[in-house]
Amino acid sequence: MTQTTSTTPNTGAQAAQEGPVSRFLRATELDTRLLGMVGALLLIWIGFHFYGYLKNGFGSFLTPRNLWNLSVQTASIGIMATGMVLVIVTRHIDLSVGSVLGFCAIVMGVMQVQVLPQFLGLGHPLIWIIAILCGLALGSAIGAFHGWLIAYRGIPAFIVTLGGLLVWRGAAFLVARGETISPVDSTFALLGGGPYGAVGAMGSWIVGLLACAGIIYLILHGRSQRRKFEFPLRPVWAETFLGVIGCGIVLGAVLLVNAYPWPKGIVKQYAERNAIEVPEGGLFISHGFAIPVLILIAVGIVMTFLMTRTRFGRYVFAIGGNPEAAELAGINTRWMTVKIFALMGFLAGLSSVVASARLNSATNALGTLDELYVIASAVIGGTSLGGGIGTIYGAIIGALVMQSLQTGMVLIGFDAAIQQVVVGSVLVFAVYLDKLYRSKSK
Amino acid sequence: MTDRGTPLVELRDISIAFGGIKAVDHVTVDLYPGEVVGLLGHNGAGKSTLIKCLSGAYQADSGEVYINGERAVIENPRDARRYNIETIYQTLALADNLDAASNLFLGRELVSPRGLVDDVRMEAETRKIMARLNPNFRKFNVPVSALSGGQRQSVAIARAVYFNARILIMDEPTAALGPHETQMVAELIEELKAQGLGIFLIEHDIHNVMKLCDRASVMKNGQLVGTVNVNEVTDEDILGMIILGKQPEKTA
Numbered sequence: 001m002t003q004t005t006s007t008t009p010n011t012g013a014q015a016a017q018e019g020p021v022s023r024f025l026r027a028t029e030l031d032t033r034l035l036g037m038v039g040a041l042l043l044i045w046i047g048f049h050f051y052g053y054l055k056n057g058f059g060s061f062l063t064p065r066n067l068w069n070l071s072v073q074t075a076s077i078g079i080m081a082t083g084m085v086l087v088i089v090t091r092h093i094d095l096s097v098g099s100v101l102g103f104c105a106i107v108m109g110v111m112q113v114q115v116l117p118q119f120l121g122l123g124h125p126l127i128w129i130i131a132i133l134c135g136l137a138l139g140s141a142i143g144a145f146h147g148w149l150i151a152y153r154g155i156p157a158f159i160v161t162l163g164g165l166l167v168w169r170g171a172a173f174l175v176a177r178g179e180t181i182s183p184v185d186s187t188f189a190l191l192g193g194g195p196y197g198a199v200g201a202m203g204s205w206i207v208g209l210l211a212c213a214g215i216i217y218l219i220l221h222g223r224s225q226r227r228k229f230e231f232p233l234r235p236v237w238a239e240t241f242l243g244v245i246g247c248g249i250v251l252g253a254v255l256l257v258n259a260y261p262w263p264k265g266i267v268k269q270y271a272e273r274n275a276i277e278v279p280e281g282g283l284f285i286s287h288g289f290a291i292p293v294l295i296l297i298a299v300g301i302v303m304t305f306l307m308t309r310t311r312f313g314r315y316v317f318a319i320g321g322n323p324e325a326a327e328l329a330g331i332n333t334r335w336m337t338v339k340i341f342a343l344m345g346f347l348a349g350l351s352s353v354v355a356s357a358r359l360n361s362a363t364n365a366l367g368t369l370d371e372l373y374v375i376a377s378a379v380i381g382g383t384s385l386g387g388g389i390g391t392i393y394g395a396i397i398g399a400l401v402m403q404s405l406q407t408g409m410v411l412i413g414f415d416a417a418i419q420q421v422v423v424g425s426v427l428v429f430a431v432y433l434d435k436l437y438r439s440k441s442k
Numbered sequence: 443m444t445d446r447g448t449p450l451v452e453l454r455d456i457s458i459a460f461g462g463i464k465a466v467d468h469v470t471v472d473l474y475p476g477e478v479v480g481l482l483g484h485n486g487a488g489k490s491t492l493i494k495c496l497s498g499a500y501q502a503d504s505g506e507v508y509i510n511g512e513r514a515v516i517e518n519p520r521d522a523r524r525y526n527i528e529t530i531y532q533t534l535a536l537a538d539n540l541d542a543a544s545n546l547f548l549g550r551e552l553v554s555p556r557g558l559v560d561d562v563r564m565e566a567e568t569r570k571i572m573a574r575l576n577p578n579f580r581k582f583n584v585p586v587s588a589l590s591g592g593q594r595q596s597v598a599i600a601r602a603v604y605f606n607a608r609i610l611i612m613d614e615p616t617a618a619l620g621p622h623e624t625q626m627v628a629e630l631i632e633e634l635k636a637q638g639l640g641i642f643l644i645e646h647d648i649h650n651v652m653k654l655c656d657r658a659s660v661m662k663n664g665q666l667v668g669t670v671n672v673n674e675v676t677d678e679d680i681l682g683m684i685i686l687g688k689q690p691e692k693t694a
Contacts, residue, residue, distance in 0.1 A: 229566045309558045311551050312539075318548055321537030326501055328535045329549035330520040388539035 027238040033382050033437065037146065041404065048408035060411050065259035066224045068287055070400070070407050071257075072193040074356045075292035076101075077370065078399035081377035082303040083347035085395045086340045088378055089320040091387035092150065092157035094341065096164030097348045097374055100142050101367030103168040104352040108135040109181030109362025112188060128188035136349040143345020147338035157341075165371065172364035182361030192357030193290035195266045201258045205290035208254035215246040259288040292354040296396065299347065304392045316340065320388035376423075377402050380430040384438075401426075450475045450640040451609055456495055456505035465491040466502070467664040473505045473609070474641040480655035480672070481644045482684055487661040489644050490532065491591040493611050497529040498522035510607075523550075528607035528691060532614050532644075534598040538587035542579075543568040545586055571600045573629065576623075591618035599630070610634060610641045616650065623679070628654060648677050662687040 025032060049059035060066055080097050087094045112131040120127055142164070149160045183189070190197040201205065219239050224231050260268070262285040270285070271278045307313035318326040319333050351370075356362040381398030383390030405426060409419045427441050449472040466488045473479050481489045494500040496507060498519040507514045509525050516522050521527070529535075536545050543564040552560045552567070565582055572579040576596040586594055595618050603609055612631075616624040631641060631654055645651050649660055652672060660667040660683040667679045667683045670690060679690035 087659050128619060224563050231562070231565070311553070311559055314544060314548075314551060314559055318537040318544070321539035322535070324533075325535035325537050326529065326548070328497075328519050328529070330518070330523055331549050332520075388537070 010276055016246060022390065024238075027131040027235050028242055029234060029238075030120060030242075033434075034393070034397075036437070037381065037394065037401070041397060041401055044401065044404050044408065048404070048412060052412050055412060057378075061408055064256050066407065066411065068260045069292045070403055071289045072358070073407065074295040074396075074399050074403040075193070075290075076351045076358070076367075076398045077373050077377055077403065078296045079299050079351045080344075080347050080370065080374040081299060081381070081395035081399045082299055082392050083388040084374050084378040085303075085381075085383050086307070086316050087157075087344050088375070088383045088385060089316055089390045090337065090340055091323070092321055092337070093375070094146070094157065094161045094344050095371050095375075096142075096146065096161040097351075098367040098370030098372075099165045099168035100139055100345060100348040100354040101171040101370055102354060102364055103142070103175070103347045104135040104139045104183065105356040105362040105366045106172045106175045107138055108132065108188075108352065109184060109356060110176055111135075112185045113181050113183075115252060123186070125187070128185040131185065131188060132191075132353055135352055136346055139349020140342045140346040143348070144338055144342035146345070147341030148342065151334035151337035156262055169364070169368075172226050172366075176196050176362075176364065178364055179364045184360055184362065188353075189357050191291050191353055192355070193292045193296070193359070194358070195262045196292045197292070197357070198257075198287040199294065200288040201286035202288075204254045204257055204286070207289055207294065208250050211250045212247040216243055217242050217251070217319065241312065255287075257289050260285065260287045261285060291295065292358065295336050295350070295354060299350070299391055300396050307392055312336075312339070320390075322388075372400055373399075376427045379434075380427065382434060384434075395397065401430075402430060449473060450477075450510060451496065451642075452511075454506045454508060456492060456507075457489060458486065458495060458500060458502050462553040463627060464664045466495070468505070469664075469666045471659045471666065471669065472643060475608075475640050476635055477657065478635055478641045478643055478655045479669075480651045480658040481642055481661065482646075482651060482658055482680065483661035483667075484684065488664040489661055490613055490663070493529075493642055493644065495522060496522065496536040496609075497527060497531075497611055499529075515560045520549075523605075526606065526608040527604035527611065528605060528609070530598050530602045530615050532617070534594055536586050536594060536598060539585050541585060542572070542582055542589075542597045542600075542638070544571045545597055546571075546604060549600075550605065552676070568600070568603070568628050571604050572596065575600050575603070576626070592620060592623045595619055595623070598676050599627070603630070608639060611644075612641060613644045614646065615643070616645075616647070624650075630634065648680060649672065651680065652677055660684055 017301045045061055048159065049261040051059075052061060052137035053059035080101070084094060084097070108131045110125050111134050116124070116127045116130060146157075146160050146164055147157050219242060223239065224232060248411060261267075264282060265283055267283050268278065269275075276283070307316065315326065315331045318329065318331060319336060323333060350407055352367065355366055359366070378395045379385065379398070381391065381394030381399055382394070383395060402423065405423055406419060409422060414422070452472040454470050456466055456469050457464065463671075469488070469492055471479065471481070471492070481493065482487050491500060495502045495505075496516065498516045498521050501517060502577045507516055514521075514525055516525065516527075519529075540548070543561065546568050547564045548640065552564050554560045565678060569582060576593070579593060579596060581589055581593065586597055590598070595615065599615065602612075613655050618628050619627065628650070631643070634641065636673075643651075645654070655672050657669055658672050658680055659669040660680065662684070667687050670680065670683070672680075675690050683690065
C-alpha cells in the first residue's frame with residue numbers, strides 16, 4: 001500500500017527531533033486545546049469524586065446517576081452556548097439570551113395551558129408541537145430584531161442586548177402577570193428529560209451504534225478525499241486510534257446512561273400502568289440518553305456542520321477575523337449579523353423548551369443569569385472575545401465544565417456564595433490560561 | 443494620443459467628500475485593455491479613495507463609471523466583482539484567522555454539488571496558483587497571520603489573479619516586498635498586461651512607475667493634475683507634477 005505520511009518536505013528533520021508525544025499529536029492532528037479542556041474536565045470530575053470520598057466516605061460524583069443528571073443540566077446552557085460562539089466570533093455579545101429564554105418559555109406555557117386547549121381541547125396531540133413552533137419562531141424573531149438594530153441601525157450589540165435583557169424579562173412578567181404556568185403538556189414535558197423523557201436502553205444502543213458508524217464514515221471519507229487530491233494522509237495507526245477512541249467514548253457513554261436505573265417509585269407506577277409483574281429483586285429499567293441531551297448533541301452536530309462546511313460558517317469566521325476584508329470580499333456583513341442573532345434567538349427558544357419542560361412549568365424568572373453562564377461557557381471553551389476564533393465543541397465542553405463545577409460544589413455541600421466565588425474565579429483563570437496558550441503557540 | 447476605441451474603464455468626473463473635505467474633486471481617468479495606468483500623488487492625494495469608488499468600497503457623491511463604454515453602477519464590492527474588477531488593497535484585506543485557501547476564495551467559495559464548501563478542492567486550486575506565483579509558498583494549513591509580509595501579499599495577489607479579472611486594481615502591491623519578490627510582481631504585471639487586462643497601479647516608487655506603467659495620472663489635493671504617456675516624459679517631469687502640481691509641456 002502506498003501512502004504518504006509527510007506533510008512538508010522538512011518533516012524528516014522535524015520528526016528526528018520531536019518526542020513521541022508531539023509525533024503522536026501531529027499524526028492524529030488532534031487539537032491540543034481540546035485535549036487540555038478534556039483534561040481539565042476529568043480533573044474536576046476526579047477531584048470532586050475524591051473530595052467527596054475523603055470527606056463523606058463515598059464519592060458521589062462519578063456515579064451514573066450524577067453524570068446522567070449532569071448531562072441533563074448541561075443541555076439548556078450548552079444549546080445556547082453553541083449560538084453564542086457565532087455571536088462572539090463576529091465580535092458581538094448577546095446579554096439577552098436568558099431573558100429571551102424566559103419570555104419564550106412563558107409564551108409557550110400560556111399557549112399550551114391557556115390558549116390552545118380552548119381551541120383544540122385539553123391534551124390534543126398537536127398542542128405541544130404548535131407551542132414549540134411558536135416558541136422557536138418567537139425566539140428567532142426577537143433575535144432577528146436585535147440583529148437588525150445592531151446591523152442596520154448601528155446600535156452596539158452590547159447596548160441592544162442589555163436593553164433586551166430588561167425588556168424581555170419584563171415582558172415575560174407582563175404575559176402572565178408573574179404567575180407560574182404549570183403543568184405543561186405531558187408530551188412537551190418529555191423534552192426536559194426525567195425517567196420518561198429518556199430513550200431507554202435499546203434507544204441508547206441504537207443512538208450509540210449510529211454515532212460509531214458516523215465516526216467510522218467520517219474517518220474513511222476524509223481519507224478518501226485526501227487521497228483523491230493527493231494530500232498527505234494520516235498514518236493508519238493514527239486513524240485507527242482516533243476511531244477506537246471515538247467509538248470507545250460513545251459506547252462508554254451508552255453503558256453509563258444505561259447503568260442508571262429508574263427510581264423504584266417510577267418503576268412501580270410504570271409496572272402498574274402496563275400491568276407488568278415486578279419481580280422480587282425489583283425491575284431494572286435503564287434511563288438511557290435523556291432527550292434534552294440528544295437535542296444538545298444534535299444541535300452541536302448541526303452547528304459544527306454549519307460552521308465548518310457551509311459558506312455561512314466561513315463568513316462568520318471571516319467577519320470575526322477582519323470585518324472590513326469580509327465586506328470587501330463581497331460578504332453582506334449586515335445581513336449576516338441579522339442571521340447570526342436570529343440563530344442565537346432560535347437556540348434561546350429551543351433552550352427554553354428544554355428548560356421549561358424540565359421544570360414542568362414556565363415562570364417569568366426562568367433563565368435568569370443564564371446569559372452569563374452561556375457567555376462563560378463559550379469563553380471557557382476557547383471562543384476569543386477578540387473575534388475570529390471559537391469552536392462549537394469547545395463551547396459544549398465549556399458548558400459541561402461550568403455545570404460540573406456547580407454540581408460538584410452542591411454535592412460536597414458548598415453554599416451558594418462560595419459557588420459564585422469559585423465559578424467567577426474559574427472563568428477569569430480559564431481565560432488567562434487560554435491567553436497564555438495562544439501567545440505560546442504563536 | 444492615437445484613438446484606441448472604447449476604454450475598458452472610464453471614471454468620469456468623480457467627486458467624493460468626507461465631512462466637507464473633498465477627497466476626490468471632479469477627477470476623470472480612463473484605462474484601456476492591455477494597459478497599465480499609474481496613479482500617483484502624495485499620501486492623501488485621493489488615489490486610494492478614487493480607486494475605491496471603482497472597487498465598490500466607497501460610493502462616489504457624483505460622477506459616473508463606464509465599463510466598455512456602458513454605464514456601470516457599482517454600489518458594493520459584489521457589484522465590482524460582477525464586472526470582473528479585482529482589487530489588491532494596500533491593507534491586503536485578508537482575514538488573518540483563515541488559511542490561504544479560505545482567503546483566496548472568500549466570498550466565492552467552491553462548493554460541492556450539495557452546496558457545501560469544498561475545502562479540499564479549494565486547497566488544491568490554491569496550491570496550483572501559488573505554485574505559479576510564489577513557488578516557495580508552503581504554508582497552506584496555517585492562518586495567514588502566521589505568514590510573512592511577502593507571503594501575505596502573494597495570497598492577496600493570487601486572489602485577484604485567480605478569478606480571471608479584466609480590470610485589476612493594485613494599491614501599492616510591492617510596498618511590503620523584498621527586491622526579488624518585487625521583480626516577480628513586475629513580471630506578473632507584464633504577463634497580465636499581455637493577456638489584455640487593464641491595470642490601475644497605485645505606486646510611490648517613481649522607478650517602478652517608469653518601468654511598469656504606460657500612462658500615469660497624477661493627483662494632488664483630490665484633483666487631477668494631468669495624465670501623461672510615461673515614455674514621453676522624464677521622471678523629473680512626473681516628480682514635478684506630484685510635488686508642484688505642475689503640468690509638463692506635453693500632456694497626453
